Amino acid sequence: MPVFSYKAFKESGAAAAGVIDADSPREARSKLRMQNLHVTQLDAVVQGMKAEAQKKRRLFLPKFAQRKSPIEIALVTRQLATLLGAGTPLNEAMKAIIEQTGNTKINAVMRDVRERIGQGSTFGDALANHPAYFGDLYVNMVRSGEASGSLDQILLRLADYMHQQNRLAGKVMAAMTYPMVMLVVGLGVVTFLLGFVVPRILDVLEKQKIAMPLPTVILVTITNILRGYWPFLLGGVIAAWIVFKLFTNTPHGRRAWDGFILRVPALGELFRKAAISRFASTLATLLESGLPVMEALSITERIMGNVVLAEVVAKVRSRVMEGSDISAPLKQSKLFPPTVCYMVAIGEESGQLDQMLRKVAQSYDEEIELTTQKVTSLIEPIMIVVMAVVVGFIVMSVLLPILDLSNM
Template structure:
């Protein structure tokens, strides 16, 4: 069976859209008529895949968002734990979602499972929706006969990761909004207010103070070239983004970011925490250590850190212990290395990795909180300094005129 999109009219003449599973278009039309719907349009769901087995249909390009993946995983975990057949679990999960793209994916995966494929194999058609780590855990759970517990772990992992991402976004929203407001206010002053105030000085023959001359020149420049400057910034950002798509330039850029004071520490903390958490959940699910290291390295966003993780995996493959391999890379925190060493000795490596990830996330939250706490007064001071310069540039000529009158 395959997934189809349809448009149909109900008894009241209203257009209804949806996705259903059927053997063929004729079968789907029969299902719609049985529901007292008149088919208007029926299309096979198509999906383009970048990797994995070739699907008969091509549909998804962007994959699932973090929140959507967390919700689908939690639903599947609950349904599988209730001892329902896997294809019925996928059917029920598809019926519970209202988004056609998610429903199409789940129905197509159900079709593969009904044909005898494993759940991991069915998900491999959609690498943008189900990442490599996700599929590896599902595969390990199926091999061990522990799919329900593994899906529970995946649900908790995806929910925690989504929560962490939301915290980071909320922490960054305020400073960006504050910076945007500050820049907008200064730009408005320079373009609309300052020219009206300083125009009375431009007609005098008296030499103006250098600060006032600079203010007038800046105001004229922004009025004449401000729009072009804004367009230039936008085009530069787009061009830089395209340039960074090339692997060598992207690697050089990521190396530069890691060397920037403050930013490098935050980026390293985010990626190493993600590495620890992913490695922990993969090992707890029964994925071999080498495979888990390669997958955990691939989820890191910084290419320099990805290469460091790859070298760690190579050292472990050559016979080195994990803590020794990590200690040879300067990016991994010493506390993480010590906890890994303790886990290897006690035989609870996945537990110690999870604790390491939690500690790093807490430290990262404290660091971001400190940075954001300092950012607000610094922006207020900077904004006040700029406004003070504008006020002085306007008042200095007035003081000079008062002196001449006396």
């Protein structure tokens, strides 16, 4: 049954919004009228989700970052696991989730999933119709849980995994946020000085017809270029950004960019550790859920978020298919540290690969936190020094002719 989102007014004049399921827009409006709601807008929600998901998959974001509302999806997953663990039937558990979910889009998705289950579809197949919200990893783990009769445990494991990935993404973003804020603030200060303050001071100095020192001449030249050609400079920046996005949208460009990211001092180490942690935790979660190794490696490959590392996982899968173990191709890639390869080898020999991968993920989560602090402490003084040099040059360029004028 289709799901519609609506905006309406109550009899009291207050605004109302939500979702409702109906066979047609006409039936939806009729149901809302029975609730004494005057409809002002009615849109089919679910029908547009597949197209929206496909559009999202064409973007340049890592696949793990393409999931919508990951925190809310993790919360819904944990609530559903709790209800199922308490013996609540799936249909009733879905109904409870729908009633308490405040996010309109997720509410609409869960309504559609519940409707498909009522029509005879499995839970996993119903979720597969919403790839923007439930990826391959999620769907395959749910299918495994349905087949083994341990859906509540699988969902709880999924919720833990999603929360762990959200924390990991938060740590990486924390390392990136500070330098970006510093950069934006610094550019804003320099733009304000060069665009408004410096020109007025230089106009006064030029009227005095004194010889400008070299730093002041350089500053005047930069200021004139920025004031006279700023539309072209802005257009150049936008054009460069478009070319960059088009380049990274090609397989060769994407691989070149992802390889460059891994080689960036300090930040490259952080990104590599985050990807290794994601690899270990994802593969461990899938193996613990009972998925075959080949299928688990295939899913892990698609959520790596870095083409270079994804190629390593693809090579591992190919070698495993030929009868090799997992640790050997990981070691040959030289992108995975020897310690990780050694722990994977021990896990394979002992038959406890999922547990060893879990230990690797936990270890790297701690290392990511330390690396984040290291990157922040390294970037902070560099940004301060750069800003001090730039602002100091501007101040010196303005003060030198003023001092010369006072000495005349």
